[in-house]
Amino acid sequence: MIEIDGVSKAFGGLQAVHNVSFTVERGSITGLIGPNGAGKSTLFNIVAGVIPPDEGRIALDGQDITGLPPHQLFHRGLVRTFQIPHEFSRMTVRENLMIVPAGQQGESLLQSWLRWARIVRQDREILRRADEVLDFLEIGHLADELAGNLSGGQKKLLDLGRTMMTDARAVLLDEPGAGVNRTLLGKLAEAIERLNRERGYTFCVIEHDMDLIARLCDPVMVMANGELIASGSMETLRQDERVLEAYLGSGSSGQAGASA
Ligand SMILES: Nc1ncnc2c1ncn2[C@@H]1O[C@H](COP(=O)(O)OP(=O)(O)OP(=O)(O)O)[C@@H](O)[C@H]1O
Secondary structure, eight states: OEEEEEEEEEETTEEEEEEEEEEEOTTOEEEEEOSTTSSHHHHHHHHTTSSOOSEEEEEETTEEOTTOOHHHHHHTTEEEGGGSOOOOTTSBHHHHHHTHHHHTSSOOHHHHHHHHHHHHHHOHHHHHHHHHHHHHTTOGGGTTSBGGGSOHHHHHHHHHHHHHTSSOOEEEEEOTTTTOOHHHHHHHHHHHHHHHHHHOOEEEEEOSOHHHHHHHOBSEEEEETTEEEEEEOHHHHTTOHHHHHHHHHHTOSSOTTTTO
């Protein structure tokens, strides 16, 4: 579904990503792990159209999408969670969901707000969809809460909910587990699994929490020093010398071998 082919990116003299190729298969939850500074976020930014690669090509369903800006990728069905504009803290959770279809047109904030005014007047369908998303994520009780009052984990659920307000079925998730407490983490993981299983979403997930990666992702891609050094199931990667060495060598807190 998403083919990453020979992608490289340097910042000045620093080779952040070097000749990385892999495919995120349709229907998979593909993990992307690696110690701090491995190049994961840079690669995500390239796939999501935030920065152009120096070399290489990205294809979505066989079509070249290299360098397309995020709002055009959105129309082709690819979104990155944190690219959906951050929640409006003084709007309710339901309103934050309803504004998503308006906020993804590559418009200015003012244009989005004008469109939003039209939506409030006209679009019952968007309201219905927002309520369906609230149900799916089991956060209906938060519908009228101001988004600014949500906990970190609840904001992550809202982020996922905003993804569901789009027609995108390929989603880049950037550290969904960061700052989320254990209870909500379970709920978030379950929502990701259900979106994948029941609704055919494909995910590519950057995450430092190896338990979460092991639960959700197969296959898992491992980057270190800008390069793809290994791939496979988390079970096999935990025994992989190259992976252990990359983590041990980096002194990173995200230990691949931990809690195996
Ligand atoms: N805009 C930038 N300008 C200069 N250097 C950058 C820029 N973005 C990233 N880098 C560098 O590129 C390398 C890869 O960074 P990147 O953020 O992609 O790694 P990462 O694997 O996502 O790390 P982390 O897990 O800590 O988020 C790092 O050495 C980083 O300092």
